[in-house]
Amino acid sequence: MTTERIDPTGVGLRSERGPILLAVMLSTSLVALDATILATAVPSVVEDLGGFTQFPWLFSIYLLAQAVSVPIYGKLADLRGRKPMILFGVTLFVVGSVLCGFAWSMPSLIAFRLIQGLGAGAIQPIGMTIIGDIYTVAERAKVQGYLASVWGISSFVGPTLGGVFSDYISWRWIFFVNVPLGVAAAIVLRRRFQEQAIEQTKHRIDYAGAVLLAVGGSLLLLGLLEGGVMWAWDSPTSIGILTVAVLLIIAFAFVERRAAEPILPPWVLSRRVLNAANATAFLIGLLMMGLSTYVPVFAQGVLGTTALVAGFALAAMTIGWPISASLSGRIYLRLGFRATMLIGAAFVVLGSAVLWTVGLHSSVWHLAAACFVIGVGLGFSSAPAVVAAQSSVDWQHRGVVTGANMFSRSVGSAVGVAAFGAVANGEIAARLGGAHADLEKLPATVLAPAVHDVFVGAAGAAVLLVVAVLFMPNRLKPPA
Known part of the structure; x- marks a missing residue:
């Protein structure tokens, strides 16, 4: 079987890089819009x-399928x-989208969201890998x-x-x-993205590893996503799912x-640069999910804003992210990856x-300002981490390390x-004497301290982000 591979230096592709980047951005917009448009x-x-x-399974099944398929797609790439x-990922996502549009029941819609998630699992990591190849x-x-700006724009466009x-x-x-969007991306990729053919080779696909990772990872994420929601943490269901997940992993x-x-x-687990990059991605995923979930809740339930204003407060983070991500290149070329990531981690701690x-x-502007500063920090931390990981390996391993980085972020989110x-x-249970209630129905005097504790936890995660960044090799700098 003949496989096609890209020239890792990008030589000969400069005239095509613009259209390829546009196609990757269109592909990314599929995933980015989907993250906000359904809610x-x-x-x-x-x-x-x-x-x-x-x-809730409309979101959980999608996240599960996306997360566990990322490392598999990375290896196949x-x-x-x-x-x-x-x-394949774009096609699968579009097919899943069409099926979702024709869904006749909630179970059918959930099943078709699974197909969408499997497509999304290929789009984001391979898109980032392509960028690593041609630039x-x-x-x-x-x-x-x-690419980060696609997410920022989608945070406004999606809900609207x-x-x-x-x-x-x-x-x-x-x-x-x-x-x-998917058809346009596929056409441009098919016509403009030319990989260089190499000699015919045969590969032994790790089917056993793929199955164990898919099932074990799915059960782990399922236990984390639904624990305390669909079933109690100490229930036989929760304990059984997490136990089987650990054994399979x-x-x-x-x-x-x-x-x-x-x-x-x-x-992948023995190299310091990759461990530091993946730990950074894990904590970024954790912080993003905490903010995405509880900033709108605080804005609406405590500050009394509308859902739209609450969304804009959170969107401040996605405005700061692409700004700093695009600027980080100038800094890490001069100071190195770790110094740039430390600057980002410091912004996250400050925010x-x-x-x-x-x-x-407080005013909603106070909340939005904090989110903006955190977004700036996440951009300075995440972009150099991915580039450092990709730059530490050759072409034939770049998909694996990019997939591992994206998987770490997904696990962090869960x-x-x-x-x-x-x-x-x-x-909430402590203030209500052991009773539980929906967040939307709680008085501000109960909701405020509960979400404030989440913000304290986010500050703790920000400190851990500094520690993770410190593990990045100090002398590691971009190649000349």
């Missing part, structure tokens, strides 16, 4: 299809080439700033489109809108040590300290849901 349409979906108790895998280290952070479609047209169009580790071409090679001071009588949820629920 505002949930009431319309439930009114049409029913299944109110099942609608190294074995088969970037182009076929990202085209130099000096150019990469600026380009990643463009979701509301417009559900109120004036049909909620089904929140899925159909993906079709033209241990089995996965043993299989990877003997596999000819492992999905996640053991050396978390400002967030800690938000209270019952842990953030579990940890911050436990913190908030514990404070």
Whole structure:
């Protein structure tokens, strides 16, 4: 079988890089829009299809499928080439979107969201890998700033489109809108993205490792996402799921040590630069999920803002992120990766300290300012971490390390849901004498201290981010 591979230096592709970047941005917009557009349409979906108790699975099943498939796609991109895998991901996402648009019941919509998630698992990591292939280290952070801006724009456009479609047209169009974006991205990638063919090679796919990672990772994320929500943490269901997940992941580790071409090679866990980059990604995922979940809750439930204003407060983070991500390249070329990431971690600590001071009588601008500063810090931390990881390996391993980094962020998000949820629920239960209640129905005097404890936890995570960054090798700098 002949596989196509890219020239890792990007030589000969400069005239095509603009269209390829545009195609990657269009592909990324599929995932970015999907992250926000559905939330505002949930009431319309439930009114049409029913299944109110099942609608959280619309998000959980998507996140599960996306997260566990990322490392597998990363490895396949190294074995088969970037182009076929990202085209497969875009196609799968578009097919899943069309099926979601025609869903006839909540279970069918959940099943089709699974297909969407499997497509999304290929799009983001392989898109970032392509950027790592065709752009130099000096150019990469600026380009990643463009990709981050897609998420920033989507944070505004997504909720707006979701509301417009559900109120004036049909909620089904929140899925159909993906079709033209996906088709345009696929056409440009197919025509403009030419990988260089190499000699015919045969590969031994690590099927056992893929299955163990998919099942074990799914159960782990499921236990973290639904623990304390669908079932109690100390219930037999929760204990059983997490126990089986741990056993399968241990089995996965043993299989990877003997596999000819492992999905996640053991050396990924033995290199200091990769461990530091993945730990950074884990904590970034944890912080993002904590803020995304509880900043809007605080804005609406405590400060009394509308849902739209609450969304804009959170969007301040996604404005700061691309700005700093695009600027980080100039800094890490001069100071190195660790120094740049430390600057970012310092901004995150500062923003978390400002967030800690938000209270019952604060303004929404106070809340938004904290989010903006944290966003600046996350941009300075995340972009150099990914570039450092990609730059530490050759072409044939770049997909694996990028996938591992994205997987670490997904696991961090799931842990953030579990940890911050436990913190908030514990404070609420203590103030209500052991009783539990919905966040939306709580008085501000109960909700404020509960969310404040989450903000304190976020400050603790920010300090851990500094520690993780300190593990990045001090002498590691971009190649000349």
